[in-house]
Amino acid sequence: MKVGVILVGTELLNGGMIDTNSIYIAEELNKYGLEMEFKIVVRDFKDEIYRAIDYCKKNVDLIIMSGGLGPTLDDITKEVIAEYVNKPLVVDAEELEELKDKFIKGGYTFTEINKKEVEKPEGSVTFKNDVGMAPAVYIDDIVAFPGVPRELYNMLPKFLAWYTKEKNLIDDEIYIKDLITYGMPESILDKEVREFFTEEGIYYEFLVKDYGILIRLQSKRSNKNKVEKIIKKIYNKIGKFIFGEDNDRLEGKVVELLRENKLSISTAESCTGGMLASRLIDVSGVSEVFYEGIVSYSNESKMKRLGVKKETLEKYGAVSEETVREMVMGLQTDVGLATTGIAGPEGGTEEKPVGLVYMGIKIKDRVYVEKRVFKGDRNKIRERTVSHTLFTLIKILNEDV
CATH class of the missing domain: 3.30.70.2860 (Alpha-Beta Plaits)
Structure with missing residues (x-):
């Protein structure tokens, strides 16, 4: 079965917003063997939305739309769908009361304009929005979702489970x-x-x-x-x-291994500026193993917070194997991670180019240091340093602990 995706929103074409919804839609479609043949991005203009629906109707079996289900004047997706299928827009009394209740519980004032969020073409099937206001609306092989990613994530799986069952597409998932x-x-x-x-x-x-x-x-x-x-x-x-x-991530695997081996961890970061600690803290349950994160950006901080020797900094520099070794040794937990490097775009030399980083890993009384030169802009170098440090720690924990 072929699917066409229509993304509605002027902001998607003028640089005001980056499309991530179509990536999620494609991944969910894959689970059911449904093929996204193309995606179309249109502005909040009635004629453009109508033409996009018409094109899809002639070329695919199912149309998935995202955006334009809100209460404002430019939210016209359902209006255009109703016109295309030649049905009036109606409001279900029960859905209206549910919407009003959401406003009350959220501490907001419901106004008449918000009623638009539960309008739908007559005969539509709706899917409850557990994290926002407007429900998804389906009619005649056209389904429309709000453009807010978390609302799409909430309702698309519900819709696809229902749709594939309705169309008998689940014989061999x-x-x-x-x-x-x-x-x-x-x-x-x-x-x-x-x-x-x-x-x-x-x-x-x-x-x-x-x-x-x-x-x-x-x-x-x-x-x-x-x-x-x-x-x-x-x-x-x-x-x-x-x-x-599947859903594993580097930081999640690190925390899992630390918990299994009853090891505590802390971080000392220079060039990554807290990104390493942040990735670890993103993991639920990390409080069992994470002690502290230190951003020791200046030489003074490295000396004061981590005990890096002044002579080491003067002889080898802040970006060196010797410095990162002393940084990681200055951490008091079972496992320590330290980073220092030149993220750029300035500060590089022939001897120490932009992208040069040293990563230190301490596991109890053993210290591992790795030197790498990463390519990319300032942020990409920092991200790669964090990912490489976490991956290296996973390898060491799997092999040695």
Whole structure:
């Protein structure tokens, strides 16, 4: 079954907002074997929305729309859908009362203009919005969601579960398995794993994320056993580059390993400026293992907070193996992480270029230091430093603890 996606919002075309909804929609469609054939981005203009719907109707089986379901004048998506299917806009009394109740519980004042949020073409099926106001609306193979990402995330899974059952599309659901890798380029990954995909109906692709590269395996659920055999072969060949599966993330795996081994952790950061601590603190339950994060950006801070020797800084500089070693030794927990580097765009020299970083890892009385030169802008260098530090810690914990 083919799907067309229409993203409604002038802000998506004038640079005011970045589209992330279509990425999420595609990922959810994959789970049901539904193919997104194309996406169209249109402004909040009635004729443009109408033409987009008309084009989709002639080319795909299902239209998914996002945006334009709010209460303001430029929120006209449902109005255009109603015109296209030749149905009047109506308001369900029960849905209106539910909307008013949301306003009261949220401490807001309900006004007549907000009524627009529960208008729908006559005969529509609606899907409850648990995190916002306007419900999703479906009629005649057209479904419309609010443009707010968390509201789409709340309702799209409900809709797809209902729609695939309604259309009898769940006889053999799609089976998807993600292996999350770090430290191996996409081209080498492809070279390493392609030999395992010889059976018809089992596919793979690579998805480059900011936390690693996913090897996504996809087939029908009836082929699950065959997919799992391929996964075992991939682990046997490149297992040291795989840190997790599906929803795993580097920081989550670190916290999991620390909790399993009853180890505490703290961080000392210079070039990453707290990003390392922030990634760890994003993980629920981290309070069991995380002690403190120190951003020791200046030399004075490195000396005062971490006990880095003045002579070390004068002889080797702040960006050096010797300094990061003393930084990480200045942390009092079982595990310590330290970073120092030149994130740029200024400050680099021939001897110490922009992108040079040193990462220190202490596990009890052992210290590991790694030197890397990362490419990219200031933020990308910092992000890569954080990800590489976490991945290296995972490898050490898996091997040595």
